[in-house]
Amino acid sequence: MTEPYVLETRNLVKEFKGFVAVNDVNLKIQKGHIHALIGPNGAGKTTVFNLLTKFLIPTRGQILYKGDDITPLKSAAIARKGIVRSFQISAVFPHMTALENIRVALQTFEGTSFSFWKSGNSLHKLNARCMELLDSVGLAEFANTTTVELAYGRKRALELATTLAMEPEILLLDEPTQGMGSEDVDRVVELVRTAAKGRTVLMVEHNLSVVSKLCDRITVLAQGAVLTEGDYATVSADPQVREVYMGSDGSGERGASESHENAEAAQ
Structure with a gap:
C-alpha cells in the first residue's frame, strides 16, 4: 500500500454568499516536494491557503493530512500538527x-x-x-x-x-518574494530551498522565475478552480495557462475572491 499524500484536498469549495471563490479544488501534495499554487489575481490562491490553515471554514469538501481528515480542526490544532504558514x-x-x-x-x-x-x-x-x-x-x-x-x-x-x-512538517509560504528587488528575491529563493530540506513546502508565488527554480510540481488556479497541474515545463507550455496569464491585468490588485474573503472575515 502506497503512503498517502502528506496533504490533500478533496472537492474543496468555499462560497461567500453565493459567490464561489474556491470551486471543487483537488490538491495532492507529495512529501518532500516544493509545490507551487499559481494563477492570476483573484484565482483563489490565498483563499485556498486560508482554508488549509482554517482561517476560513470550507463550505464543502475535505482536507486530509497524512490520510487523516483534519477538516473539523481549528487553526491552532492545525499548527500543532506541523502545518505552519507565513503571510503576504x-x-x-x-x-x-x-x-x-x-x-x-x-x-x-x-x-x-x-x-x-x-x-x-x-x-x-x-x-x-x-x-x-x-x-x-x-x-x-x-x-x-x-x-x-x-x-x-x-x-x-x-x-x-x-x-x-x-x-513545521509542512511549510505554507504565501508570496514569499512579494515586493522584493531581484537581489532579495535571489536570497529568498536560496532560503526557501534550504528551509525545504527534510520538509514539504506549498507556496503561492506570482514570480514564475522563482517557481521555475524551486518547484517540483505546480497547480494552476483560475476563477477558483484547478486549470492544470504538472511540472514547470508542462505548465508553462499549456496554451490555457498562457491565455489566463496574458488575460490578467498584472496590476497586483486583489480579485473578487479575496474581496469576498475580506468581507466574510470582517463579519
Missing part, C-alpha cells in the same frame, strides 16, 4: 529585536507564552536555538537589531525563521 505581509514585531522575535515564536511552540511567574532570565536558555535559526537565514549579525530597522528582504527572512521555529 511581514508578520513580525517591529519594535523587538530579531532575536526577541524568534524567542517569542519558540515560547509559543513550547507552550510557555503565558508563564508570567517565571523570571525573564529563564528565556535565555532559548537564545542558542534563536541564534541557530537566525544563522540559518543569514541574520545572525542582526540578532540585536530592532526589526523596524531591517531592510524589507531581511524582515521576510526573519519571518521565515520565526516560522521555522515552529518546526
Whole structure:
C-alpha cells in the first residue's frame, strides 16, 4: 500500500454568499516536494491557503493530512500538527529585536507564552536555538537589531525563521518574494530551498522565475478552480495557462475572491 499524500484536498469549495471563490479544488501534495499554487489575481490562491490553515471554514469538501481528515480542526490544532504558514505581509514585531522575535515564536511552540511567574532570565536558555535559526537565514549579525530597522528582504527572512521555529512538517509560504528587488528575491529563493530540506513546502508565488527554480510540481488556479497541474515545463507550455496569464491585468490588485474573503472575515 502506497503512503498517502502528506496533504490533500478533496472537492474543496468555499462560497461567500453565493459567490464561489474556491470551486471543487483537488490538491495532492507529495512529501518532500516544493509545490507551487499559481494563477492570476483573484484565482483563489490565498483563499485556498486560508482554508488549509482554517482561517476560513470550507463550505464543502475535505482536507486530509497524512490520510487523516483534519477538516473539523481549528487553526491552532492545525499548527500543532506541523502545518505552519507565513503571510503576504511581514508578520513580525517591529519594535523587538530579531532575536526577541524568534524567542517569542519558540515560547509559543513550547507552550510557555503565558508563564508570567517565571523570571525573564529563564528565556535565555532559548537564545542558542534563536541564534541557530537566525544563522540559518543569514541574520545572525542582526540578532540585536530592532526589526523596524531591517531592510524589507531581511524582515521576510526573519519571518521565515520565526516560522521555522515552529518546526513545521509542512511549510505554507504565501508570496514569499512579494515586493522584493531581484537581489532579495535571489536570497529568498536560496532560503526557501534550504528551509525545504527534510520538509514539504506549498507556496503561492506570482514570480514564475522563482517557481521555475524551486518547484517540483505546480497547480494552476483560475476563477477558483484547478486549470492544470504538472511540472514547470508542462505548465508553462499549456496554451490555457498562457491565455489566463496574458488575460490578467498584472496590476497586483486583489480579485473578487479575496474581496469576498475580506468581507466574510470582517463579519
